[in-house]
Amino acid sequence: MQAAVQQLFKWMPFLFGIGFIAPLIAQTMAYWDIAAPFGMSRIAFGLLIGAPWGLYAVLRGRWV
Amino acid sequence: MSDRPIGEEPVLSRDSAELETCAPEADTPAIPLAAEDELDRHVRRDLRRQELAIAKQFMGGTMWPYVVAAWGGFALWLSLFPLTMLGIMPLPIAFVISCILATGGYVTSHEAMHSNIAQKGSKYRWINEWVGQVSTIPIVFPFSMARLMHLEHHYHCNDPLRDPDYPDEAPNALMAWYKTWYNRQPGVDGSIHAYKRILREMGTPEAERSLKETMVLQLVFMAVLFTMAWTGYAIEAALVWWLPRHIGLSYIRFYLSWAPHHPREGRTGRYENTYIFKSRLGHVLSMCMETHLIHHLYPNIPNHRTRAAYFALKPILAARGVDVSKL
8 A cells, every 4th residue: 555655656746747737738728719739639738748747757856 | 852942842831840940951052152152151041041031921922813814714715716716706816815825824833833822731722733734734734744844843953964944955045945946846855755754764653644644635635636627627726726835835945944044054053043134025024034033942932922022032142142133
């Protein structure tokens, strides 16, 4: 149980990228009426940014 | 516990006899100040007696405003979620309110950490505990962790290995603001990450409980953010909880940790581990931290009375070698 929780927290930045940053990007774009590039949906564009960014934070230990 | 600061546990009991007994024992700072060197033992004891007599006049007092602020603030903070989601309150206003509540919550929680609202054994103790419990929820910082780590900070103030707040040290104000953010990064051993490590090292039942509560609160925080975000309320979640939490944590770290204790290196003595300073934002907006030294000397003097206590104690502090030129 403890190991599972530790793994969950280790991967939390990645989950945060998918669970929060992606929809935040999509909804912010919708608020400002900005279309996603290449015919993508806004949420797909958000996931394209949020997931790799979260993964980067997991691997590097920093968001920037 | 020999390096425990005077005014921590013994004073928590507000037992004057205990206070008088313990006071001279911890009189010697770890690194003597210049003025202290010039004072003989009898002068120091006499100064301590005078100091205690004055300090006692400022201990306790009216504490119910802290209770109202904590509980009312928490209720207001909770109400921001439905108010913004239903479009009743404009988001910019909710954001400003949430930033103020997230930051100010630490002040009310801080009084509870030192049992200044109700002592252990008091029939009103539950009020003290619930003020602490709700105050720091907006910054996702459980009261049990906050209290344990804050008391460790008092016991080992400015000790690079044992003071949990030592990672906040920075060479200047700009770097200090940067570190408030940097220390929260997932792979950096600062802020709550350092607290978790210290709690694991402590290994006491209280530390274990604190770690569990931290885990639960962090998971609840994430669950709320994810749920709100994927149901169309990501901006509301960001401006009511996520961003105010970060702003509050940075503000708290800067004004409650860096500003009153910088520079930290080698300054572990009773009269030198905290500084009197003049804040550009004034006494209230710096959360009364200009006179944080008084809090470290006597934690049972409530935050709002440290300024008056400082001016009453100023001549004695000057005789002790404290730099009182700033205020």
